Amino acid sequence: MNRRSVIKTAGLVLAGTALLPLDTLALSVGADDNSGKDSKTPSTASGKRKLGSLEVSSIGLGVQNMSRTYQTTVPSRPEMHNIIRKAYDNGVTLFDAAEAYGPFEVEKILGEATASFRNKIVIETKFGWNIDQNTGQRLPGLNSKPDHIKVVVEGMLKRLRTDRIDLLYQHRVDPNVPIEDVVGAIKDLIKEGKVVHYGLSEPGVQTVRRAHAIHPVTAIQNEYSLLWRGPEEKIIPLCEELGIGFVPWSPLGVGFLTGAIDADTRFAPGDIRGMESRFSPENIQANIALVDLIKKWGEQKKATPAQISLAWLLAQKPWIVPIPGTTQMAHMLENVGAAAVKFSVAELQQFNSQLNAIKVVGERLPAMVQAFSDVEAPLKK
Template sequence: MTTSISRRHVLVSAAALTAAPLLSAAPGTSPPARSVDARPLARRHLGTLEVSCLGLGVQNMSRTYQTTVPSRPQMLAIIRAAFDQGVSFFDAAEAYGPLEVERILGEGVAPFRDHVVIATKFGWNIDPQTGVRNPGLNSRPEHIKQAVEGMLTRLRTDRIDLLYQHRVDPQVPIEDVAGAVQDLMTQGKVLHWGLSEMGLGTLHRAHAVTPLSAVQSEYSMLWRGPEDAVLSTCEALGIGFVPWSPLGVGFLTGAIDAQTRFADGDIRKLESRFAPENLPLNLKLLALLIAWAAQKQSTPAQIALAWLMAQKPWIVPIPGTTQLPHMLENLGSASVQFSDHELNEFNHALSAIQIHGARLPETVMVYSDVEAPLKK
């Protein structure tokens, strides 16, 4: 597929911005100086937690979807360039790597740790010392506390700003999970917490014990499931929402066309929405993005992210990337605005497009929308 708007054809004279050196900051000092060309990003609130309107997901910085291992110095440069451009919100998890992504993020933000928000996640059955991933989930309170100790070491910090349960453990009452997190909050090791891909009943129960700041779940034009009930529940409870995969694992950037095929080990090979029979049908969505990108003098990725931010003022996308130009392009979405009329027009066209295929393999989907057992 050829378009007049390439994923990489962006305003990336900004690549030169990374030449501005970052100064280390001690606690209580001003943030390191940013590039004079950098535009400050607007701020949003996840509950009472203030973050930049866009974050940076670092999941693939130890291994990409294409199964390659990125250059560590380049990943550190992207993290530091993101901060230089106003990003204050960085998202990781112990499961990414496992463990290695937290090490990369900890090293990357070390010069300005006190000026950013670090989010990470527990919940998979991972040995906190070795990173060995055992079957299933583990949110037993004692395991959560062990996991957090490992996170603090890898992230080179004394507290986690936002700690999520990555997936709901069907063997552990959410009240016990919330209680363990509250203990960590009392100790100052965790400041805010949230849930990911949980059932709505579990969300209400968790919030009643230890109020949440954020919910993180997949949400984009390619998957609009949270619009059914999750977003309205978050709004009613005063909880922020963090969309993961806001660019549809690359689809909404224009990097995938009808001839794209995925390597073994790339999860997209197992997602039926990207199957050869469904991919050409789903390109109708990309055509809509390309048309609006031309109208807005932007890129498909920027339209996709701007659309998400236009839905609610407490939605904060966390697009991930391992390429500096893509990170800079993504941040450009903060300057793309929709009028009420434009948003209505766009949503009307979007509602007419049917997405074919499932968002995840069934073996992964079984971990979403799970309700924790009742506490006896």
């Protein structure tokens, strides 16, 4: 069964996940975003980039779906290990996880796969959802209380089989905990050697400024792709101003930018994309012009649509590092091959001119999920 058939026939079981945002559901960070075609492009995550002072490969690997895909299937654990190790063999040094993925299980898979080369890679993971640390049960809302953060990190270290987390993100800003308290807890963990760098995901601008004033923020992780360019308004300029790296999640638009979704695609009940108005039947019909543009440039540059999409992100800023996710070896090799696709200045200007002529219609997330993004932490009393 090809990927388009899977999208039409399979759904996502959302029971117990209604309070989690898109990237903490069983949709990965760039979740298995490829079209299913084997890439003939040589695979290499060539080049290094800086997230703040942290050096990583130009393309990372999101491992979210490696415990369960958004079609609700459970991937082969040994094969997930193989993909992670092959990514490292092909130059990938940034691996992204979170306690919420599974919960817990993805961190275990990553720890199992990377034990033999742990000191040669950068592991980033995320805290912040209200998850029972003993049972893994997802409880309502968020929890970034300092004591809870420290307990969460202890569990992360065990699951990841490591003595430190290279880059620890707050998964979403907690509206009930001042960011000063959150960063204070992280600073304690840094002093103890359990955390090296920290970042924020989908934060409000002022929260970033407040956090950065206490201890430098290394990276911000937000959704960003040719399909969703919202960070260009405030977050990317803020990163440039403060010297913060930027890590796009869902850099391939949950499959849309690879051509896996077309005007005839209909989503099964439970698949969150069926709840996003950008993928409604009438809006897909309008937004397919974006895919057509990417395919045209792919033919011109002898690259796949996924590679064009990732190469465009890399061309935006030298401190942007996308983390496409996949559970398919061929897709991973295709994604890391995007680092070899380059735009000249003239090509990028031409591409952007054509891109700006296309209006993407529809919202990126359901309102209940969007409510967790761009949140400002309360002021400390």
